[in-house]
Amino acid sequence: MDKIVENLINYLEFEKRHYRKELCVLETLVRDDTRLNEDIHECRKCELYINVKNKVIGSGDSNSDIMLVGEAPGEEEDKRGIPFVGKAGEKLEEMLNFIGLTKESVYICNVLKCRPPHNADPTAEQESACREFLIRQIKIVKPKIIMTLGRHAASAVLKNDSKNMYDYINKEFQTDDGIKVIATYHPAAILYSKGETKNKIRKQVADDLKRLKKMAGEQ
16 A cells, blocks of 8 residues: 555656646746747837838647748738738638638748738848747747748748749758748739639649648648
8 A cells, every 4th residue: 555655646746747847838938929929019120110000920829730821911911910811811711621720720920020011022121030030930839830821931931042932832841940841822822813823823722731631630
């Protein structure tokens, strides 16, 4: 009986230490996330902050194994401070539903946290100003898979200067930290392309989503 009691005491001590460690990890994540949000809201590294209504940081499940990275907020995102809530957001929801996911079940952010005027493509200066924030988001979320949406997102996540989607499509990548990366088109490319180009993009996105689902199932 004494041996059983001793084993039970040892087990409880182990659980206590383990719980304390888990709690410390959680506190660190919350602290890092709070600090990141503050740093983004205070950022003045480029001119974009001058005219924005809201900084757009991220949304969804920060504990998800899947992280989606877009390019920059649009008009609706700027109004509401949430990524992918406009027409591109509706299309993204359709894309995720295709493989049984929702925007709430993954973590979503953009390379830029401020909307460029007239929804212009991000400039090298703007991407450079926001790169640190994206790196910190990835470290906080710790995804196992990142899906980039658009050429600027692929370029930023993979630290590659190319802005040509053909350099990223149907290829296997990993970040410096070993996170698997799948590059696909931005939802807006489906919305605003036409004819045969639209059909090709739609098929490519469907194939990439199937690959994401398969890869997630292997984790």
